Amino acid sequence: xxxxxxxxxxxxxxxxxxxxxxxxxxxxxxxxxxxxxxxxxxxxxxxxxxxxxxxxxxxxxxxxxxxxxxxxxxxxxxxxxxxxxxxxxxxxxxxxxxxxxxxxxxxxxxxxxxxxxxxxxxxxxxxxxxxxxxxxxxxxxxxxxxxxxxxxxxxxxxxxxxxxxxxxxxxxxxxxxxxxxxxxxxxx
Amino acid sequence: xxxxxxxxxxxxxxxxxxxxxxxxxxxxxxxxxxxxxxxxxxxxxxxxxxxxxxxxxxxxxxxxxxxxxxxxxxxxxxxxxxxxxxxxxxxxxxxxxxxxxxxxxxxxxxxxxxxxxxxxxxxxxxxxxxxxxxxxxxxxxxxxxxxxxxxxxxxxx
Numbered sequence: 473x474x475x476x477x478x479x480x481x482x483x484x485x486x487x488x489x490x491x492x493x494x495x496x497x498x499x500x501x502x503x504x505x506x507x508x509x510x511x512x513x514x515x516x517x518x519x520x521x522x523x524x525x526x527x528x529x530x531x532x533x534x535x536x537x538x539x540x541x542x543x544x545x546x547x548x549x550x551x552x553x554x555x556x557x558x559x560x561x562x563x564x565x566x567x568x569x570x571x572x573x574x575x576x577x578x579x580x581x582x583x584x585x586x587x588x589x590x591x592x593x594x595x596x597x598x599x600x601x602x603x604x605x606x607x608x609x610x611x612x613x614x615x616x617x618x619x620x621x622x623x624x625x626x627x628x629x630x631x632x633x634x635x636x637x638x639x640x641x642x643x644x645x646x647x648x649x650x651x652x653x654x655x656x657x658x659x660x
Numbered sequence: 661x662x663x664x665x666x667x668x669x670x671x672x673x674x675x676x677x678x679x680x681x682x683x684x685x686x687x688x689x690x691x692x693x694x695x696x697x698x699x700x701x702x703x704x705x706x707x708x709x710x711x712x713x714x715x716x717x718x719x720x721x722x723x724x725x726x727x728x729x730x731x732x733x734x735x736x737x738x739x740x741x742x743x744x745x746x747x748x749x750x751x752x753x754x755x756x757x758x759x760x761x762x763x764x765x766x767x768x769x770x771x772x773x774x775x776x777x778x779x780x781x782x783x784x785x786x787x788x789x790x791x792x793x794x795x796x797x798x799x800x801x802x803x804x805x806x807x808x809x810x811x812x813x814x815x816x817x
Binding site for chain 1: 665666668669670671672673674675677678681682684685686688689690692693
């Protein structure tokens with residue numbers, strides 16, 4: 473992910489305490505931040521609360537942001553910390569259990585998807601994503617909604633790169649399995 | 661390797677956020693900033709009162725110390741230098757004894773009130789000085805752990 477010079481300037485000014493520059497960053501990044509948080513949050517209200525709290529923490533800790541690096545992964549790491557703080561209270565997230573083990577899961581074919589209309593397939597997939605473990609949803613959100621690279625996700629969540637790969641592989645395998653199962657079983 | 665599932669995951673439907681979410685965040689930030697300013701102002705007022713109280717407590721002690729400090733003159737300095745040239749050892753000994761006497765006089769003169777005054781002046785000054793210094797070195801904290809991970813992992817995503 474490259475750093476846009478205009479954004480770099482905005483971030484630099486925001487880090488120095490320029491409230492207008494920071495407010496501009498809020499306008500630019502809130503939709504994307506919301507998308508990735510919403511993917512893991514149980515509902516829209518909680519996602520909005522997490523996003524708000526993340527921006528407040530970002531403002532308070534703005535001096536810790538490095539203006540020469542992409543801003544969004546830093547912001548995402550704050551949002552994920554806010555989200556984890558909340559979700560940990562309900563059920564501990566389980567990133568550590570996989571360690572560094574990289575498991576080879578065979579990529580199952582998704583021939584069933586070929587027969588579905590794209591929109592319908594996406595709707596079903598979104599439903600299945602919502603049924604995944606929160607930590608998998610979080611990683612999927614960072615990868616597909618936040619459009620972060622693997623190493624950025626590893627940094628944001630503070631877990632090894634191989635663990636990110638394994639989580640993504642397992643999440644995708646679970647989704648493929650659900651899609652196939654759905655396709656094989658009776659309609660509905 | 662991108663596949664159809666990847667493509668679908670990139671295009672997953674998502675409920676849109678409230679249109680006014682960025683504006684609400686900006687309002688909260690504004691409220692937070694003005695609250696911070698009020699707290700800062702209150703803290704500065706308290707610190708200013710502490711400095712004034714400290715100076716009042718230090719006053720008598722400082723007056724005594726100033727009298728002692730202004731006791732020297734160009735003539736006495738010249739005499740000290742000529743004594744140092746002719747008989748260095750006694751001159752140095754006399755200076756050391758004088759310094760010890762000065763510290764003794766100062767600490768006797770200061771007393772508890774003077775020390776309290778010093779603390780009352782020093783604490784706010786230290787607090788203001790600290791505020792002028794950068795809080796953190798950018799990019800060195802947990803908030804940007806991702807940067808460290810990026811460096812460690814290189815470009816191998």
